[in-house]
Amino acid sequence: MSTPETRATYAVSFCKAMADIDRDEWNALALPAATPFLEWEWLNLLETSGSVSMRTGWYPVHVLVRDAERLVACAPMYVKGHGEGEFVFDHLWAEVSRRMGIPYYPKLLGASPFTPATGYRFLMAPDQDERRLCLVIMEALEKLCAANALSGISFLFVDPRFAAILRDLGMRSWLHQGYIWDNPGYRSLDDYLARFGSLARKNVKRERRRLRDQGIQVRLYAAPDIPERLFADMHRFYAATNDKFGDYGCRYLTEEFFDALPGLPRNRVAFVAAYQDENPDPMAMAMLIRKGDRLNGRYWGATRHVDYLHFELCYYTPIAWAIEQGIRLYDPGMGGEHKARRGFVSIPTVSLHRFRDPRFEHVFLGNLPEINSLERDYINELNALLPFKRGPGP
Known part of the structure; x- marks a missing residue:
């Protein structure tokens, strides 16, 4: 790759491994x-587990900027x-x-791999x-792109403040639909559901009751109190879900990735697990991945289809836990209109792009x-499906 570039006291270099x-x-x-x-642990785990590599494309x-010996900026x-x-x-x-x-x-890409969650920035x-x-x-x-015949630069799921700065520097915003659940201070899941219209609220309660009637119990395990065997179980569910979608799946994370998840910073990981009868x-x-007052839904899977099980593990139980923990925002990941019908508000997310070829840049x-x-x-259109009595706000 190209040699370090300098501007005033800044020296920019590129590194091929988080390690x-x-x-x-x-x-x-x-x-x-x-x-x-x-964070270093997440990005390094993607690489050392073989999930991110030349083999996977x-x-x-990684870009590093130093002022003398001090690291003053970096980005994956x-x-x-x-x-x-x-x-x-x-x-x-x-x-x-x-x-x-x-x-x-x-092409050159700024992103956290396989992670459709807003927040990327330098x-x-x-x-x-x-x-x-x-x-x-x-x-x-830009010099890296020119020196290595890269078509252009893109940044995915960008932090809004960072996006504003880069737009001023010539990047262009492509909008994408995302979801968010906002907690203005709910006291319980029932308090949240009280905002729903009566029919929508009854449907949620019916869905949850149907699972209980089948002898299905749901438990949430938060770090550091997660049974060790659940990390291997999570890999099997993740792999099975992605295999089900074939070419449309996103099976990049290896078994080694899940085995090493306990090494992430304390209280980052949580699992929601469903059990039937005495099995x-x-x-x-x-x-789930948590940081401070934000929660992100990542992966899910099941041994067989059970109506409403996905909603319980990925929506209702995480929301109830988020309320209990004082979590303010829950990003459930990408998905269809069923999220809107359960109270997740659609929001614009942003990717930023610039292409080196002026002809293609013009078309874009x-x-x-x-x-x-x-x-x-x-x-x-999705927000018109929200089940609230009066709009998406508190």
């Missing part, structure tokens, strides 16, 4: 961030030879590029000029306003 970066230096910048998915080129970056595992579905753009005779891959020391450092990094990334083995599981920018307008319409 080669000092954990404490990186985390000094990552731990204050709201998202857990930019994710080649790390990857060279991608395909568009899989991103959850920003740019296959259409890749096809347009192919028809124009312009290579779309390889991590920076609080005493630095944020806009200036962003400009320094973007100049270095000690779970029939279904969901995985020419179509982006209409694409974003259609996505806003879709968000409004």
